[in-house]
Amino acid sequence: MRDWLQPHRIILALIGVALVLWCATQMRWDWLPKYAPMMAEGIWRTVWLLVLSSLLGMALAIPLGLAQAAGPWVLAAPARAFCTVIRGTPLLLQIWLLYYGLGSLFPQFPWIRESDLWPILRQAWPYALLALTLSFAGYEGEVMRGAFRSVPRGQLEAARAMGMPRLKILTRIWLPQAVRNVLPTLGGETVLQMKATPLVATITVVEIYAVSSRVRQDTFIIYEPLLLLAVVYMALAGLIVLLFRWIERTGPQTRPAGR
Amino acid sequence: MTEAAPAPSRSAAPEAIRVTGLRKSFGPLEVLKGVDLTAHEGDVIAVIGGSGSGKSTMLRCINFLETPSAGTITIAGEPVRQRPDGTAADRRQIERIRQSLGMVFQQFNLWTHKTVLDNLIEVPVHVLHQPKAEATDRAMSLLARVGLADKAHSYPAFLSGGQQQRAAIARALCMEPKAMLFDEPTSALDPELVGEVLAVIRALAAEGRTMILVTHEMKFAREVASHVMFLAGGLVEEEGPPDRLFGAPQSPRLQQFLRSVG
Ligand SMILES: Nc1ncnc2c1ncn2[C@@H]1O[C@H](COP(=O)(O)OP(=O)(O)OP(=O)(O)O)[C@@H](O)[C@H]1O
Ligand SMILES: [Mg+2]
Numbered sequence: 001m002r003d004w005l006q007p008h009r010i011i012l013a014l015i016g017v018a019l020v021l022w023c024a025t026q027m028r029w030d031w032l033p034k035y036a037p038m039m040a041e042g043i044w045r046t047v048w049l050l051v052l053s054s055l056l057g058m059a060l061a062i063p064l065g066l067a068q069a070a071g072p073w074v075l076a077a078p079a080r081a082f083c084t085v086i087r088g089t090p091l092l093l094q095i096w097l098l099y100y101g102l103g104s105l106f107p108q109f110p111w112i113r114e115s116d117l118w119p120i121l122r123q124a125w126p127y128a129l130l131a132l133t134l135s136f137a138g139y140e141g142e143v144m145r146g147a148f149r150s151v152p153r154g155q156l157e158a159a160r161a162m163g164m165p166r167l168k169i170l171t172r173i174w175l176p177q178a179v180r181n182v183l184p185t186l187g188g189e190t191v192l193q194m195k196a197t198p199l200v201a202t203i204t205v206v207e208i209y210a211v212s213s214r215v216r217q218d219t220f221i222i223y224e225p226l227l228l229l230a231v232v233y234m235a236l237a238g239l240i241v242l243l244f245r246w247i248e249r250t251g252p253q254t255r256p257a258g259r
Numbered sequence: 260m261t262e263a264a265p266a267p268s269r270s271a272a273p274e275a276i277r278v279t280g281l282r283k284s285f286g287p288l289e290v291l292k293g294v295d296l297t298a299h300e301g302d303v304i305a306v307i308g309g310s311g312s313g314k315s316t317m318l319r320c321i322n323f324l325e326t327p328s329a330g331t332i333t334i335a336g337e338p339v340r341q342r343p344d345g346t347a348a349d350r351r352q353i354e355r356i357r358q359s360l361g362m363v364f365q366q367f368n369l370w371t372h373k374t375v376l377d378n379l380i381e382v383p384v385h386v387l388h389q390p391k392a393e394a395t396d397r398a399m400s401l402l403a404r405v406g407l408a409d410k411a412h413s414y415p416a417f418l419s420g421g422q423q424q425r426a427a428i429a430r431a432l433c434m435e436p437k438a439m440l441f442d443e444p445t446s447a448l449d450p451e452l453v454g455e456v457l458a459v460i461r462a463l464a465a466e467g468r469t470m471i472l473v474t475h476e477m478k479f480a481r482e483v484a485s486h487v488m489f490l491a492g493g494l495v496e497e498e499g500p501p502d503r504l505f506g507a508p509q510s511p512r513l514q515q516f517l518r519s520v521g
Contacts, residue, residue, distance in 0.1 A: 158368035163357035252372045
């Protein structure tokens, strides 16, 4: 806390406050009340796309990483191919391929069109969610491969020597340590994932980026919506970083502090 | 070559571990070429031999951390069922047998994401489904025995090597094993930490625990062992009571080995 009282910090803070005040008074914000509900909805959509795709992607990344780190080649090779393809192609392309490819393939099957799922499959968000999930899975599958390998063999051997069944070794020794090892990486990757979400605006999913574009088109105001957009993304990134710091702090301490 | 069969004076207690005709190759490298070993209950068998003579390999074949190329392992009268390729045929059986053989490694191998106490009760509680309170009581008294009562809630990274190894021994004991397998338990330790670990092992020997101890500590082996095996060239070159093996070694290789380790 004391650190904040140093002169250069105080000056920087004052400049920051002045900047915010200037933005608030000198720029045009009269459109805000009208678009606020829409923006809230957009933020909400961005957040759940991010949370769901990260969780589902991670759930896929674990078997993908495990298959590559320890699986027989019939599992390792396809997992490796998947990660390579996902990481080697632009996310925008994946989104479009899923939306325009799958999205135009599905209606050709009457049983899909008549199923209860059709009202959902007709919308854009399932394809956005799927593309973001697969993308996250591809990157994190590679990360998890390294994470599984980084757990010292001796610790797994000790578990084996004590008669732990294989699944127990995985869930209680191997996976927890692998995930713990990549928590710092994972935080950064989640921020990257967040910054990839605006791409789904290209297939008509109205998340926060799409809303700000909409404001610009409607009102011809350019900077203000973009500025607000930047603030929103920074706030989300901050939340993600805090969340991961908190998870890291609450977990077991694997090395003495300060080392 | 191989010395005469074990002296008849050895224990008449029930057999704890019997190894017969154990062979093990890694690719073209034949590490074990037919090793026999019998440990009766209460025996302390010290296994000595040069680096690369296959001591660890033999120990690891006993609980099937390595798959024997040939030979059989019998634990407390129960042969480990094997497939034709040598691997354990019955997962349940081998898991049960491993639970009855407490293994202690050179590198301790504590689970670094769990506290010392959680290391001890992990398998009793989460695999054997013992009541947590009961396992915790047992773990705490074991930790007190090895002098680590105050470290129960520490993570392994905060312990010295000697403390980690004592915790690893307590973890093995917490399974209430029928026999213990030690693979050079003090080789990774700074010299000043060796004593505290040997003291724990000495106490275990004194209370009549069955153990097989691979070690480079010749003085210690002579002191605690009831029987010593010298491995060389993939075979048991010489074996017998410690006084005879260390006092009057017969084979030239053992004589030379003992000279080289001082
Ligand atoms: N997994 C393995 N793959 C290939 N070779 C191995 C493997 N494990 C051991 N070996 C080889 O088998 C031989 C015996 O190894 P082992 O570890 O059993 O020796 P040791 O008697 O325990 O030696 P030390 O005293 O150095 O621990 C060595 O030449 C070693 O290189
Ligand atoms: Mg060894």
